Amino acid sequence: xxxxxxxxxxxxxxxxxxxxxxxxxxxxxxxxxxxxxxxxxxxxxxxxxxxxxxxxxxxxxxxxxxxxxxxxxxxxxxxxxxxxxxxxxxxxxxxxxxxxxxxxxxxxxxxxxxxxxxxxxxxxxxxxxxxxxxxxxxxxxxxxxxxxxxxxxxxxxxxxxxxxxxxxxxxxxxxxxxxxxxxxxxxxxxxxxxxxxxxxxxxxxxxxxxxxxxxxxxxxxxxxxxxxxxxxxxxxxxxx
Amino acid sequence: xxxxxxxxxxxxxxxxxxxxxxxxxxxxxxxxxxxxxxxxxxxxxxxxxxxxxxxxxxxxxxxxxxxxxxxxxxxxxxxxxxxxxxxxxxxxxxxxxxxxxxxxxxxxxxxxxxxxxxxx
Numbered sequence: 001x002x003x004x005x006x007x008x009x010x011x012x013x014x015x016x017x018x019x020x021x022x023x024x025x026x027x028x029x030x031x032x033x034x035x036x037x038x039x040x041x042x043x044x045x046x047x048x049x050x051x052x053x054x055x056x057x058x059x060x061x062x063x064x065x066x067x068x069x070x071x072x073x074x075x076x077x078x079x080x081x082x083x084x085x086x087x088x089x090x091x092x093x094x095x096x097x098x099x100x101x102x103x104x105x106x107x108x109x110x111x112x113x114x115x116x117x118x119x120x121x122x123x124x125x126x127x128x129x130x131x132x133x134x135x136x137x138x139x140x141x142x143x144x145x146x147x148x149x150x151x152x153x154x155x156x157x158x159x160x161x162x163x164x165x166x167x168x169x170x171x172x173x174x175x176x177x178x179x180x181x182x183x184x185x186x187x188x189x190x191x192x193x194x195x196x197x198x199x200x201x202x203x204x205x206x207x208x209x210x211x212x213x214x215x216x217x218x219x220x221x222x223x224x225x226x227x228x229x230x231x232x233x234x235x236x237x238x239x240x
Numbered sequence: 241x242x243x244x245x246x247x248x249x250x251x252x253x254x255x256x257x258x259x260x261x262x263x264x265x266x267x268x269x270x271x272x273x274x275x276x277x278x279x280x281x282x283x284x285x286x287x288x289x290x291x292x293x294x295x296x297x298x299x300x301x302x303x304x305x306x307x308x309x310x311x312x313x314x315x316x317x318x319x320x321x322x323x324x325x326x327x328x329x330x331x332x333x334x335x336x337x338x339x340x341x342x343x344x345x346x347x348x349x350x351x352x353x354x355x356x357x358x359x360x
Binding site for chain 2: 020024025027028032045046047048050051054055058059065068069072073075076078079080081082083084085086087088089090091092094096099100102103104106107108110111114115118119120122123124125126127128129132136139140142143144145148158159161162163165166167168169170171172174175178179182184185186187188189190192193194196197198200201203204205207212220222225226229
């Protein structure tokens with residue numbers, strides 16, 4: 001086979017949705033293998049590993065993100081059904097959730113305000129541009145809600161999606177370490193904190209570690225989204 | 241993965257999306273769908289084991305589903321390089337402070353209701 005033929009094959013493959021989909025799954029399998037191999041070390045979270053592998057490969061091969069997403073959208077689409085499916089662990093932990101009602105609500109509301117306040121405040125102090133500021137405020141909220149909030153405020157939804165995922169990765173990777181430092185020995189509190197701070201990626205991690213933590217994380221993610229979606233636009237309307 | 245329950249989950253999402261568009265509330269359709277499924281389970285007074293398995297299948301690798309949007313980081317490299325300091329401050333200390341505050345509030349207020357299985 002000669003070089004031009006190979007290039008043609010490559011051009012053909014790069015445009016196929018199958019390529020983006022296969023690449024996504026293979027990169028995640030690599031990340032997950034490393035994660036399992038390390039004894040589920042939070043520092044080797046499969047999400048950043050997969051993202052770095054894919055982004056690196058796309059950059060090296062000059063494939064635009066849009067072409068990659070043609071295939072990867074099938075994985076992306078499952079975020080919706082997976083969010084609905086969180087009703088199941090919630091229902092399984094119904095008794096625990098009911099017993100901790102007040103503590104849970106107080107934790108979510110304070111955590112939600114802290115997450116949005118710190119995000120906006122720190123970015124402002126660091127000298128962020130207006131667009132970045134408006135895109136970063138809802139970063140601890142699950143991606144679809146956060147993108148909606150950013151759009152309402154006048155931020156960039158696609159930038160928000162990236163900031164949300166960077167936040168989730170940070171929370172999933174370093175969250176367990178800071179929770180250990182703070183000597184939190186309550187699975188409910190650990191799960192709730194991961195859900196408020198690191199949305200779905202934190203919830204995914206919590207579900208793997210402990211069932212109680214997983215249910216609290218899922219609920220916290222939903223309630224945080226709800227609280228932030230109502231509070232941020234309201235505060236912005238009053239202050240600015 | 242049982243098709244019947246996958247269909248049920250999709251129906252909940254579809255109703256959720258419809259409610260969201262019709263009412264213009266700022267909560268995304270899938271979250272409303274989650275509330276609908278949860279309410280359904282409360283009325284049903286029991287969780288079918290096949291639904292449990294189907295939901296478990298979707299959630300086992302929840303993190304994978306964030307990868308395609310995460311790869312979008314490549315579109316924002318110039319901005320992130322220009323503004324790395326404020327973005328770093330907001331994301332790293334910002335997120336970790338929020339995690340610790342949430343956990344401390346829940347732990348302190350939840351001391352009265354903790355059960356053996358909740359303890360680490």
